[in-house]
Amino acid sequence: MTAISGSTSSAPAGPLMRARAEIDLAALRANVHALRQRAPRAELMAVVKSDAYGHGAVRCARTARAAGASWLGTATPEEALALRAAGDQGRVMCWLWTPGGPWREAVEADIDVSVSGLWALREATAAARAAGRPARIHLKADTGLGRNGCQPADWSELVAAARAAEAEGTVRIVGLWSHFACADEPGHPSIAAQLSAFREMVGHAEAQGAEPEVRHIANSPATLTLPDSHFDLVRTGIGMYGISPSPELGTPADFGLRPVMTLAATLALVKQVPGGHGVSYGHHYLTPGETTLALVPVGYADGIPRHASGSGPVLVAGKWRTVAGRVAMDQFVVDLGEDTARVGDEAVLFGPGDRGEPTAEDWAQAVGTIAYEIVTRIGTRVPRVYVGE
Ligand SMILES: Cc1ncc(COP(=O)(O)O)c(C=O)c1O
Numbered sequence: 591m592t593a594i595s596g597s598t599s600s601a602p603a604g605p606l607m608r609a610r611a612e613i614d615l616a617a618l619r620a621n622v623h624a625l626r627q628r629a630p631r632a633e634l635m636a637v638v639k640s641d642a643y644g645h646g647a648v649r650c651a652r653t654a655r656a657a658g659a660s661w662l663g664t665a666t667p668e669e670a671l672a673l674r675a676a677g678d679q680g681r682v683m684c685w686l687w688t689p690g691g692p693w694r695e696a697v698e699a700d701i702d703v704s705v706s707g708l709w710a711l712r713e714a715t716a717a718a719r720a721a722g723r724p725a726r727i728h729l730k731a732d733t734g735l736g737r738n739g740c741q742p743a744d745w746s747e748l749v750a751a752a753r754a755a756e757a758e759g760t761v762r763i764v765g766l767w768s769h770f771a772c773a774d775e776p777g778h779p780s781i782a783a784q785l786s787a788f789r790e791m792v793g794h795a796e797a798q799g800a801e802p803e804v805r806h807i808a809n810s811p812a813t814l815t816l817p818d819s820h821f822d823l824v825r826t827g828i829g830m831y832g833i834s835p836s837p838e839l840g841t842p843a844d845f846g847l848r849p850v851m852t853l854a855a856t857l858a859l860v861k862q863v864p865g866g867h868g869v870s871y872g873h874h875y876l877t878p879g880e881t882t883l884a885l886v887p888v889g890y891a892d893g894i895p896r897h898a899s900g901s902g903p904v905l906v907a908g909k910w911r912t913v914a915g916r917v918a919m920d921q922f923v924v925d926l927g928e929d930t931a932r933v934g935d936e937a938v939l940f941g942p943g944d945r946g947e948p949t950a951e952d953w954a955q956a957v958g959t960i961a962y963e964i965v966t967r968i969g970t971r972v973p974r975v976y977v978g979e
Contacts, residue, residue, distance in 0.1 A: 616978030622657035635661035637827035693717035728765030852941035870915030
């Protein structure tokens with residue numbers, strides 16, 4: 591499994607692996623630098639939720655920190671606690687809470703927590719009392735996304751309650767924040783509307799006495815294209831992994847970014863079959879004539895979308911092939927036509943794209959999703975191999 595790896599590998603040269611996701615930490619580092627250049631006056635939060643979008647949270651968090659990310663961000667408190675357990679000691683924020691969550695553990699572990707409503711404030715203050723130290727909270731405003739966050743009509747009540755808790759010493763309001771709905775759609779009218787609502791809600795909170803360390807709303811697309819949205823902190827996920835938030839905004843190279851993950855597998859079988867041979871479950875592909883089939887030993891259990899049946903692109907024997915027939919749980923087939931390959935040769939599903947392989951964006955287009963989903967869904971059965979440290 592060396593053909594695609596141009597960077598210095600820290601991976602042991604061992605037996606061929608069925609499949610692997612090579613994670614290029616040098617690319618990750620360079621991407622953090624590129625994103626910081628886009629938002630030079632703001633701090634950068636490396637968003638490492640969902641195991642760093644499938645890239646491996648602990649290694650990516652460490653690399654991002656070394657490249658200048660002063661914050662880490664996760665969705666769940668469990669993800670944030672796992673970073674602490676792995677030794678991270680910097681600022682970490684998590685934002686997806688449910689009642690009864692590990693509030694006390696988070697406060698004790700010095701993790702910043704998001705509060706979108708009074709119920710969450712109550713749980714944060716109770717945890718702070720139990721822990722004997724204030725909870726650091728970021729009040730989340732729903733400026734138009736319509737998902738998590740506090741509605742403008744309820745904002746002053748939430749801020750007042752948080753200020754009261756601050757006065758009694760159970761919380762510190764360290765952040766005021768929000769999240770965009772359409773930052774990846776250039777010119778979308780909701781962008782200006784959300785920015786204006788955010789400024790207004792921050793202004794109201796400050797008028798009520800809140801003195802946040804950080805105000806933040808920008809994700810990767812906003813970091814890359816909306817300087818007015820940077821405020822004190824930008825929260826970047828997908829850009830850090832070297833993927834453009836949307837092809838409409840540009841390619842990764844347009845922003846000086848390089849995809850971090852390369853997904854490759856080792857051909858498990860190569861064989862001749864006659865014309866008219868059905869391939870994989872349901873026989874949705876019939877060989878057009880005598881041909882050579884190659885078996886790629888990854889499937890939907892590894893996160894390869896079953897929707898890629900008949901459409902997913904794969905580099906095998908120097909050319910793009912298309913998944914022939916259905917993606918099964920553990921394997922799929924490509925038709926090499928008149929070309930040949932050997933068992934043990936490499937099939938590259940996606941990577942940076944500069945050595946002829948498809949990209950995660952190509953997979954997203956082929957299956958009708960976004961590249962975020964393609965990398966994030968790669969399963970735990972696929973070992974991550976870190977290079978470029
Ligand atoms: C609240 C929040 N902030 C920031 C991000 C990072 O977004 P992106 O990956 O587009 O940079 C996410 C990811 O969806 C998020 O949920």
